[in-house]
Amino acid sequence: MIRIAAVGDVHVDKDVVGRYRPALEQLPGVADALLIAGDLTRHGTVEEARCMAGEFGGLGVPVVVVLGNHDHQSDQQDAVTDVLRDAGLVVLEGEGTVLELNGHTLGIAGAKGFGGGFAGACASKFGEREMKNFVGTTEAIAERLGAALRGLDCDALVALTHYAPVPETLTGEPLEIYPFLGSYLLGQAIDSAPTALALHGHAHHGSERGRTPGGVPVRNVAHPVIKQAYNVYQLLTDEVDAGLVSI
Amino acid sequence: MTPQLDEYVEAEIQRLLAETGSVAEQGITIARREHLIVLGGEVESAQRRDEICRQINQHFPDVEIACDIGIVRAQAPTEVEEIS
Numbered sequence A: 001m002i003r004i005a006a007v008g009d010v011h012v013d014k015d016v017v018g019r020y021r022p023a024l025e026q027l028p029g030v031a032d033a034l035l036i037a038g039d040l041t042r043h044g045t046v047e048e049a050r051c052m053a054g055e056f057g058g059l060g061v062p063v064v065v066v067l068g069n070h071d072h073q074s075d076q077q078d079a080v081t082d083v084l085r086d087a088g089l090v091v092l093e094g095e096g097t098v099l100e101l102n103g104h105t106l107g108i109a110g111a112k113g114f115g116g117g118f119a120g121a122c123a124s125k126f127g128e129r130e131m132k133n134f135v136g137t138t139e140a141i142a143e144r145l146g147a148a149l150r151g152l153d154c155d156a157l158v159a160l161t162h163y164a165p166v167p168e169t170l171t172g173e174p175l176e177i178y179p180f181l182g183s184y185l186l187g188q189a190i191d192s193a194p195t196a197l198a199l200h201g202h203a204h205h206g207s208e209r210g211r212t213p214g215g216v217p218v219r220n221v222a223h224p225v226i227k228q229a230y231n232v233y234q235l236l237t238d239e240v241d242a243g244l245v246s247i
Numbered sequence B: 001m002t003p004q005l006d007e008y009v010e011a012e013i014q015r016l017l018a019e020t021g022s023v024a025e026q027g028i029t030i031a032r033r034e035h036l037i038v039l040g041g042e043v044e045s046a047q048r049r050d051e052i053c054r055q056i057n058q059h060f061p062d063v064e065i066a067c068d069i070g071i072v073r074a075q076a077p078t079e080v081e082e083i084s
């Protein structure tokens, strides 16, 4: 059994420091790892990244994150990534990592993702250069995410994105903005590998549960959606472990 | 005189909240009532909620605001979901 704590859209700045910490201190007894689905900061500044690293670093469990659109706002995403990595967080952008937890291996492939929409109402690489760039950006990210997922050898495989891979977990958002909230290309990448769980954020007014066309469970863990410090998901339930911890 | 709360004002407020550095919120809902706008959604701190109202007051002094913005709770969970 592996237990994963997950949250997204924590949007940390000075005013948030300390709010999550009491719940985070409980993590080692509650989950084996913490995954954060992007929008780690408000404006993607180095100062905010330091606040984020202080709040979510040194937890006693591995912390794996992807960046969100807010983390790109100041064009300092590389410096933000460095600050987070220096604090011991694993930052994924089109790549994967394998954690050894409880005698099992958990593979996580992560990418920010991007928009474009979903079957029946999706953007195409056609017309103006800006439009082609928009769709091309999502295509490139989805391709790397799929390759990272397929490249991991592990007992349980999790996909971590900021943008949504399916429209179901956007329910509650205005239909008109779905193309800015996610893309079916991310779902297709997730379905190209034996993914056990897909986590995303970004849709603050969305809903928690969905599935990809290929049947992979999807959870929108945006903080305003889950309304607590993090959710805990249990994988490999049938596996027998010694020394189970319960919440 | 009551200002007209039309779609343009709504769009301008929406962009103000996203693009103003001290706010940077894309998840605030704006509902137009006859004489006021009702703000909804959730943010990470009370300071952020107050700053949203301050910015709107400053840029649209004639617009009356009802603020229903909440602060997202950050307590630890009590349940685990089994994924299958």
Ligand SMILES: [Fe+2]
Pocket (backbone or CB within 6 Å): A009, A039, A068, A070, A202, A204
């Ligand atoms: Fe967000």
Ligand SMILES: [Fe+2]
Pocket (backbone or CB within 6 Å): A039, A068, A069, A070, A162, A201, A202, A203
């Ligand atoms: Fe976002």
